Amino acid sequence: MKIRRGTSLPAAENRRRSALDSELTAAEIRRRSALDSELTAAEIRRRSALDSELTAAEIRRRSVLGGGLAVAAAGLTGCSDQAKPAWNEPAPAAVPVADQVTVAPSKTSATAAKPAPGQTRAAAPPAYAARVQNALTKYLKPTPDNPKHPGYAGAVALVMVDGKTTLHSAVGHALRYRAGPVELPENKRVAMKPDSIFDLASLTKVYTALLVLQLADRGKIDLDAPLRKYLPEFTGTGKAAITIAMLLAHTSALPVGAKVTGLADNPARWQAVLTTPLVKGGVPGTTFRYSSVGLMVLGRLVEKLTGKSLDKALRDNLLTPLDLKDTGFQPLKWVKDKERLVATDARSSRGLLRGTVHDDVCNRLGGIAGHAGLFGTATDVAAIGQLLLGGGTYNGRRLLSADILKKALTNVNKGKKAIDADRPHRTADHGLGLELNQPWFMGKLATPTTYGHTGFTGTSLLVSPARKTVVVLLTNRAHPNWSWSNPDTHRVAVHNAIA
Secondary structure (H helix, E strand, C coil), rough: EEECCCCCCHHHHHHHHHHHCCCCCHHHHHHHHHHCCCCCCHHHHHHHHHCCCCCCHHHHHHHHHHHHHHHHHHHHHHHHHHCCCCCCCCCCCCCCCCEECCCCCCCCCCCCCCCCCCCECHHHCCCHHHHHHHHHHCCCCEEEEEEECCCCEEEEEEEEEEEEEEEEEEEEECCEEECCCCCCCCCCCCCCCCCCEEHHHHHHHHHHHHHHHHHHHCCCCCCCHHHHCCCCCCCCHHHCCCCHHHHCCCCCCCCCCCCCCCCCCCHHHHHHHHHHHHHHHCCCEEEEEECCHHHHHHHHHHHHHHCCHHHHHCCCCHHHHHHHCCCCCCCCCCCCCHHCCCCCCCCCCCCCCCCCCCCCCHCCCCCCCCCEEEEHHHHHEEEEEEEHHHCCCCCEEEHHHHHHHHHHHHCCCCCCCCCCCCCCCCCCEEECCEEECCHHHHHHHHHCCCCCEEEECEEEEEEEEHHHHEEEEECCCCCCCCHHCCCCHHHHHHHHHCC
């Protein structure tokens, strides 16, 4: 027989529902209320018998799942509040790729990723988790703003707030194409993982800048002195006025790249870098022009004043003190599990690049340079963000003085013109080695105090002091062809999702 609406349920069922209802969403409660009228007496007796078998672990599991449903609902509500950004479309219903997410798991989670030294887990999933995940998965396929190709084959995003990892997500593939490019069959692809190792590209510049700032901290250089005082081989017309600070702020009037092709050996290539002429009409100290040459030169300065090759100077002064074991140049020499390496280009004369630096000039210089060449994980990059956010300290150890870091994070280019054909809306705002307040990649997280950097392969680091937040987004948008998409679109989408 049917139970009439309002008929009392057995006491055991009442007690069980009272315990579980606190975790159910309002929608679920209404659904169950409607269903109760249809429950048969036999079903009620069956549930009562089963309840005695429910373990405490099952109750805790339901509690965790209920909380996750509530967060997802909140995330979807947040998406609808946005003013129709291009990325605000629903994620594909099914994406045939790896999708690994670690969102501030509870202590009972069996799959929780172990936090890195100096990093702890937050207590609950952030409200933006679903929005970030939607943004990440969206670009695994062509989009209306990029209809011919996927935005990238895969990506890893990591967010830290107040020193706690609140989101660490991996989507897509670390390897999807072979040389050609030719798309690999599913069983030949390599899934992206949270600990995948990326070609960081121009994020390398941040590490080089930190080494230069350390030299200034130790009194070995004056940032406002001409570079030629320490590196006399830095020659050329008009270059005597170029200071170390100008090189860090990209106002040296040096071009974006150096010509090193067709030269006999590495000494000849480095001589070409050091003697690179200024851009036509360029006057040092007056205009922002992004220049990789400037950081190549600063890498040589680090080598000269430390007496070590750049890779060893980086290891001794940053990587080892920060315990960054998954960062370095020439990863094919130190990465044991090669499956962790994320592929980049698959269509050049160099063939598929995986563990070999994408930047052609750096490659010709041997894979070690101040402007590019570093490989690393999102976790390791986040540690650099935490070092900066911590005023020069990380995990209780000071690597930079608060004074030098304050100077580095001050806009030294106020009132100056910016020239960037690829990003016409870019401003000159820049510190000593870091971009400041750049909405073209920071999106809605851009403020006068927000800083960070980007990399050509699809990488970026953003630090928001006001939010005590570090955001790392690493994509392989250059796999198989860097011209397939604009990485700034992906960066803005993720940053807006967090904002």
